[in-house]
Amino acid sequence: MSIFALDSNQVMRLASAVSVDTKTEVDESAAAEIFARAAWTGIAEPGDSVAGALVTSLGPVAALTSLVDSWSIERVTAEAVAGGADSIAAHDLALAFDRWRPRLVSSAAITALRQAARVSARLVRPTDSIWPAGVDDLGVHGPIALWVRGIDAALESLSSSVALVGARAATGYGEHMAMELGAGLSDKGVSVVSGAAYGIDGMVHRAVLASGGLTVAFLAGGVDRFYPSGHDALLGRIATVGAVVSELPCGSPPTKWRFLQRNRLIAASSVATVVVEAGRRSGSLNTAAHAASVGRPLGAVPGPVTSPSSAGCHRLIREFDAACVTSVDEVLELASGMAGSAPQPELDLGVDASSERLPPDQLRVLDALSVRSARTTADVARRAGMSMGTTEGALGLLALEGAAIETEAGWRKQKR
Template structure:
């Protein structure tokens, strides 16, 4: 393993001491996980399953070939041989062979040659990051739900303890091209969550993400930004100052190694981390084809609560939210109380009734109704001794309170829930 990173054991040990302050771990496994994060794209299920089944270091020893092959045929032959070796390792453990190893090696090999691995380690040595693995205390607990598609390591700038606050974390996501309405709602929700001691998770992008991070910081709350590229530079560059503040007062995290550029497919892979890191996700404002819909889909696959904020029906930037409310199991979100209720799985405090409790006419109207038999307005008015206009006004207020219900057949009372 030493030759693979051009470092002595002492140099690697010193690197881990600095990148993992106060954390212990197997040096070979740490080294192998970092190398695997260089070789495999985020969410590579074959790499993830091999590491889970065999361990990062043993799996890497089976597949790592730093040499270039003279011909494509020679590379394919080596891929076949490696697949057989991995199958044998599985057989020795009494496991069924893992399909896809040959194709996996052909994906990983271009990154094995050259100096890419050494460059990542050199950039890590010059960074201010903390390196986390699934065995660490601050590893986000929700990542385990991603199974073989979970990240292999996480690089963190800032406070890694924030990553472990799954039960009190909410993801606020949305379009980069946010309107004034969307920005206002994201700001209100993030500030309200921060005031209630919830961590706000988002993706650091323009628009809704940036509004959520800024509001959480302004409220002296906690916020985490999940990046699609390496932490050697922030993207988008226009948010560099904001993300530097998040790194100082919160946490900025990435699964990809240093020097990895953010690309469209890496943004999509990053979205699964946002969904996994929070106990609920709320889409504040998003078009039908927004990447936030991808985050919402990951949320649904993980079985996490999903919320969406409605917007004007004439606004394309709310079309995605309306789609989620119509076609997906998303709950309507209009306030921070709705978000807390969604994320905590409990109902919030009952709203104050609109009906004046000191006005006896409301009691007369309710008494005139039946829970099982609908009554016309004229019948209700006659039973309680009021004009139809007056009775209609009182019924309208009770309808908003949820005390009565209206249908084609007339009005009925709604039994009070204990």
Template structure:
């Protein structure tokens, strides 16, 4: 253990240009936040409790110098925690984390920052002590509602199709999509949002600079360019099984609702659903064939955990309660004609805030551009779509 030197000169050197606009105390506080992300594993409730009680800097001083942490918890629990943290109290590791983050364009967010997502504070002592963000942190701290779409890595074609429909449909309603960057349902949802020009957030179990899985390096780069890639652990950290489970609590906390598209009986997605339920966030599940093992977990959520049955984006809109629901006359009925159905698809692809071109709408709906243009003309006459300089918006 090399220990930590908390003198201003040393702290400023480790922070580099990040310290330029900070006074000594603010620089020390930011350094302490980075140090805690190196020392403690995500979701460490003991670390959360002592930082909450003493502040980042004072808690770090005591832990670094084997100080007594009396009065902030059970003595035996604190002693075991200090034993757990002691091997990681390494100035070199903290400096390396900060240096690697700066080199990779990864930002350090800490509680109290203007762009800190306050929704994660609902996790209490298990709230993150820091967030490492690749991309523009302003997208994380915006007022845009967000919905988590999660599910099995070994997804079926049916599951991926539903994830794509939900992701694109939420973009049309101005909603961000949160997921875990994995293969299967996660990847399908992320890509649908990217294709639709929306904002998506990928929560990683390893460092924000590490593409995991490696096959999603390009997708994660695209997400960072238009949304955010987020991690609780420092850059360079490898993902592990327990970090995936801890990552899931952040997916749930950042989202106004969680929707599980496909999940096996013991899927990790059920862990995310459990966190959402514990936080009091709405929970939805997509039903599948009763013969499909890939949907067994979703059926379990519907049966045992009071999850809402989700069959389309309108059900998700009802879950978060922040979107204008379509009037009953606009909802599809069993006898709806294909023309009416196509008009509904076109209108669902429209945003009330972001203009969309005929080409973008055609790509989203799967209709020919000529058919989209015709439906838009009819919707305009009905007052349900309106033409603007850069494309089309949803009408009243």
């Protein structure tokens, strides 16, 4: 085996420790795939369509080899087309290689695998029986692999699950509805998906656990470091009787960009999404947009017309044809109506308040900066998962906007 020039026995030991199938011995071929997929989860940022297309067409091992061995762009393109992929633009592929190379460090993949084994996390591949088939609807934007802490039954239940999401700044009314819907769905034998954030998400998970049901939490960072820290005990409980899932390797910190990308997994893995409570610019509306983009039924819980905390839900109902849901039975009706339903319209909500409306490249670079410590451009590029040229351009624009400042030691995020 020739992956990062590592000894095959070492790779097999690492792969076996995180394999889903504990009854079958991991052979050299399976170990190579597990290691390659684990490496890709740290090399490419979530939702990277070029990485998705490359791994799908070449396979994870050959795709990683093309990067490690610095294949020419022409060769990679030809191999990808031969593998059945739609033509990948040479320009896009060149830019992708530039942003992946800073993260091409064998020790990073090894450390992630060892840490995963330490916390009893497993790497779920698309060929595994517990892979959530719904995420395949994301196409090349889908996850290359999923890191999971939890029980198989929780992942298997995703095929009939409902996502309940909402704002962090929840009101008493929103928390009450989250508890009612979460517990009610659990009593009906339906598993519930959410994002483990403060507010609505946390209340949903707690209600399901209190009812003895199955719940799955998708994180925007590694499954070894629960976030938010105030939900450490909650996530620990979910990892014991449900599942905690991420497409990022152990040790990865959550960022604003990753939260937005995490939302697409919440929407795609479930059969319907319901926004319980959300203001006009709530980040949970981003999950609603993802649900619509993959054709999932979308519902929203109405609130007091005078409450700004429900303005986002009212907008979904009024402008984007979200179903008005007020009870568990109406949520179940929404979910059961998925088969044969008309495609959902694409939602352009103009939300994502947390991003301050920054373009994606600038948002990722800003996430990679620190207020206290100066970081070199190369370090920022590696953390953001972007090429040096794109990073330099984004830093320049952020400096013009007063969001970043360059010092002798490097770049820092500017307090605003």
